[in-house]
Amino acid sequence: MKHQLRVLCVDDDDTCELLSTILKFSDIEVVSAYTVADAWRLAQTEPFDLYLLETRLPDGDGFELCRRLHEFAPRTPIVFYSAEAYETDRQKGLAAGAAVYLTKPYFDDLALTILEFITNTEKSTSKSLPIVADSSGSRQNTSNKNPPVGSIRRRRSIKQLQSVA
Numbered sequence: 001m002k003h004q005l006r007v008l009c010v011d012d013d014d015t016c017e018l019l020s021t022i023l024k025f026s027d028i029e030v031v032s033a034y035t036v037a038d039a040w041r042l043a044q045t046e047p048f049d050l051y052l053l054e055t056r057l058p059d060g061d062g063f064e065l066c067r068r069l070h071e072f073a074p075r076t077p078i079v080f081y082s083a084e085a086y087e088t089d090r091q092k093g094l095a096a097g098a099a100v101y102l103t104k105p106y107f108d109d110l111a112l113t114i115l116e117f118i119t120n121t122e123k124s125t126s127k128s129l130p131i132v133a134d135s136s137g138s139r140q141n142t143s144n145k146n147p148p149v150g151s152i153r154r155r156r157s158i159k160q161l162q163s164v165a
Helices: 013-026 036-045 062-072 087-096 107-123 158-164
Strands: 005-010 028-033 050-053 078-082 100-103 131-133 139-141
Touching: 005 013, 005 036, 005 107, 013 028, 013 107, 028 036, 028 107, 036 050, 036 062, 050 062, 050 107, 062 078, 062 087, 078 087, 078 107, 087 100, 100 107
Parallel strands: 005 028, 005 050, 050 078, 078 100
Antiparallel strands: 131 139
């Protein structure tokens, strides 16, 4: 029986709902949490293939949650999707353990990034791919075993995203 892929989305209601709608076409379940406390409880009790975080949450800091999640599940990729677009925020996110830091409102980048991470993680059972983002939005795989991942293409349709998964 095939394992259903799962993403823990820690953000506001709108982002979690939109992500859930897009990813259900690729048979990926999105579980929503709106606070640090709820996200931490879910992460400790349920398995996830990827964590998606916002930096500002009602009860705490997304960077601190990222550090905790990275220590708790170091092989699970973490992606920040935030309205905080300063370079210092991106650096804090990557230093906290995130693999990628994307800024809102580029939802197409987010959906494609999640699908690529989950697809690559599913293919590689030994460990998740260490990918980092630079300020131009392009990503590089820092592992010598895997080829670099190119720039994210914008404006992909749902049908194109489905073909990635």
